[in-house]
Amino acid sequence: MRAGKWLTVLSLSFISLLFLFPFYLMIVMGTYYSEDLFKKLPLLPSGYFVENMKTILSANILHNYWNSFYVAVLFTFVTVGVAAITGFAFGKYEFAGKKYLYGFILLTMMIPGQLGLIAYVMEMKWFHLNNTHAPLILAGLNNAFGVFFMTQFARSSVPAEVVESARIDGCSEPGLFVRIVVPFLLPAISTLGLISFLGSWNNYLLPLVTINKPDLYTMPLGIANLSTVFRTDYSASILGLTLGTLPLIVLFLFGSKTLVQGLTGGAVKG
Amino acid sequence: MSKTSALKGKNKWPYLFITPYFLSYGVLSLFPILFTLYISLTDWDLYGNRHFIGLDNFKQLFLHDSFFWKSMLNVFLFLAGYLPALVLFGMLIASLIESRLIRRKTIFRLSFFSAYMTTPVAVGIIFSLLFDWQGGFINNLLTEMGWIDSKINWLGSPDSARWIVILMIFWKNLGYFVMFYTAGMAGIEASIYEAAVIDGASSKDVFFRITMPLLKPINMFLIITSIISGLQLVEEPMLLFSGWASGSSMVGGPEGSAFTPIWYMFDASFNGSAFKYGKGAAIAYSTFLFIALFSVFGMKWMNRRGEEQ
Secondary structure, eight states: OHHHHHHHHHHHHHHHHHHHHHHHHHHHHTTSOGGGGGTSOOOSOOSOHHHHHHHHHTTTHHHHHHHHHHHHHHHHHHHHHHHHHHHHHHHHOOOTTHHHHHHHHHHHTTSOGGGGHHHHHHHHHHTTOTTSSHHHHHTTSOOHHHHHHHHHHHHHHSOHHHHHHHHHTTOOHHHHIIIIIHHHHHHHHHHHHHHHHHHHHHOOHHHHHHOOOGGGOOHHHHHHHHHHHTTTOHHHHHHHHHHHHHHHHHHHHHTHHHHHHHHHTTTSOO | OHHHHHHTTOTHHHHHHHHHHHHHHIIIIIHHHHHHHHHTTBOOBTTSOOOBOTTHHHHIIIIIOHHHHHHHHHHHHHHHHHHHHHHHHHHHHHHHHHSTTOSOHHHHHHHHHHHHHSOHHHHHHHHHHHHOTTTOHHHHHHHHTTSOSSOOOGGGSHHHHHHHHHHHHHHHHHHHHHHHHHHHHHTSOHHHHHHHHHTTOOHHHIIIIIIHHHTHHHHHHHHHHHHHHHHTOOHHHHHHTTTTTTSOOOTTSGGGTTOOHHHHHHHHHHSTTTOBHHHHHHHHHHHHHHHHHHHHHHHHHHHHHHHHO
């Protein structure tokens, strides 16, 4: 039993270290002087980290961060806001046509997002919104999965009695939503918020086709262009890659429990 | 009863609440989807052509475009490569994590999940760093060890390029599968396992006769959603061959061996000198057709399997 335990722990540790090795390599390579990178295997950190850091900070990477951050915040805000109020309406009201409208939303969940991409980009040009961040944020306004998720949650977690008594006390319907319902929806709001934030942060194709000013680049665009910016400085590019990806991964590991519950919730009960 | 009566006279509110969603859906999703369908029936491009040409784009794609079929074949080859591996290794690793021998389960779960949360762009770049011909880590390691005499051009030949894409998607999605399986296994009652052990079942029996059948609904979900998202694969192979590490980009990989339908759509409509929106739109709709087909068959298959039990 004891030997079996150690064997399990060791093999699992080995597998996960092997799995994490690409990340380790990426971190370590960013600490090398570019010329030294190919002289021997970069297995241990070298001493050129600060120099590379100076190079990379002189470029746009902090700006990319800010762009990605504020776009993701606004995207999350509109996604969650619209999904919450729509989910409340579908989860807690009876109205004519509700069944069909909700069925329609479920149907649209099946349609892949890229289907309308070409016309969406054209439409944004007609509105003179290309080369702004608006196309990236507006895309959050109609998230069918978000509405589905909120409806399910509102139906089961917002008690009808509480809503009733607030109504009797003379609370208006919008006031009811903001003051009474939103607090009950908070767990779902944080889960959907994390999923939306991650989705916006990782989005590459849409900014690629709507934005061509380096000033407006979001993180994935910035990362993809690092190699052109630092053509001769390979290590600096790799450090940029590390800085562009790692902080968010670490940040999300803390919120992963909520995230995982949201992701697996549809398929796994409990 | 009291619920409905209390809501009478306030009927305008639910409609007002759902208006923002449906309004934005109409303008920002439904219109683009329908308009893309129209574009797919024209020769629309950047240079002002806008003639209605009926189904010509689709005829061209289905009958004469070997790249379209190749990109379709590719995504299915990739799926055939990584999906069974994800199911198998996902379950094995999850059952190791969930075994009573492991105490710090969260650390292991999260270490696998980290790749899933990594920006797809970075995933492609990381693998191009690993498998680059001249400076890549794998080649340097193999030559240092003396296992190979001359460096292998991993990303330069169609077969190895496909395997690297498969390995890359496997690496990215393994944590996602592990998460679902651990969640599913944690939901299986301990008493079922205890009863099996008392009846003298070996751990192999327990895995194949208890764990796997109970995970079937999760498997169905994972397989169908993986096929749907697998057909839409684009960013990771795109960045793998963007020349980030090597300096020379290669659209579609060597001989188009890593081309995917959505990549092709992007390349036809937004890249290079083409800007053929009509062709791009036709590729988008053709891909969607395949996705819809597989979703319907997948659901049918899922329902039938469900009824059999």
